[in-house]
Amino acid sequence: MTASLDLTADPVELTAALVDIPSVSGGEKAIADAVEQALRAQAPHLEVVRNGDAVLARTNLGRGSRVVLAGHLDTVPINDNLPLTRTGSGADEVLHGCGTVDMKSGDAVMLHLAAALTEPRHDLTFVFYDCEEVEAERNGLNRIERELPDWLAGDLAVVCEPSNAAIEAGCQGTMRVEVRTTGTRAHTARAWMGENAIHAAQPVLKRLVDYTPRNPVIDGLQYREGLQAVRIEGGVAGNVVPDSCVVTVNHRFAPDKSVAEAEAHLREVFDGFDVTVTDESAGALPGLTAPAAAELVEASGAEPVAKLGWTDVARFAALGLPAVNFGPGSPTLAHTKQEHVATAEIRHCADVLTRFLR
Known part of the structure; x- marks a missing residue:
């Protein structure tokens, strides 16, 4: 039986109801069914479509601009943190459980707005999508972009990922590379006959230790870059001089740098070594000069900050929409057993x- 959601309820109660519907990536059907059923029954002012286990809804009021609000329905695997529990009371109440932060509280806010805002100042599109927490190629936004591209069009995207209830503008880009060194195998009893590839990686690590990252200011927001070794692999056996070593390096780069520029930078840093790119995602510029984004900042009454990390705002930025993160909860609690959000x-x-929208 499909779970029942009351979209007129306080968004705190909507959060609780969503959290108690398990929706680990790949298993979003039950929560998508509940969201679809609630929107069709309780928000007749919206056009609603289903795409796989994603649910999309929008107004068609002929406004001069459109705001897209997006949130994923899936969670990481449950870690003995369901069903939802509560602590505190009143203004100090806290909800505990898988998805409270990442990101069913954001989804609940979106559902609340979808039902309540029948005459918004901007046309609105709500995108509840699947498989964000797994491999990028499975992300439901990819499928929506292929099959329903007009549903992702707009003048501003607000991704309701956890941001400590502050506007986090844009996001960093990310790139992983493998830096490879080679040597010659030999028996460790006759080590002088070989060349140790792990020892040859020492200059790679030295360059990382000595690296000074950029901290550029973009649209008044300070972004931070970084270069970190995240894995080192090498060795054949306990009595063999290794002939291969791979240092995996992650580079977080500010959104004023393209993927191509980030790759060129890493090849310069590791000049003389074999460098292979294994993963890359462009960042997103803040876009706060867009009229709708400026309105959101004004409505928030607080100064925006730079997003240090990568989120799906980058996907919207690639489609030409300025995009920000704005949602309840601390991103440092996402994916933890202790996940919780203040009501x-x-x-x-x-x-x-x-x-902002009324």
């Missing part, structure tokens, strides 16, 4: 977005 942050996000 005051849920209500604050709902209030800010209502002021």
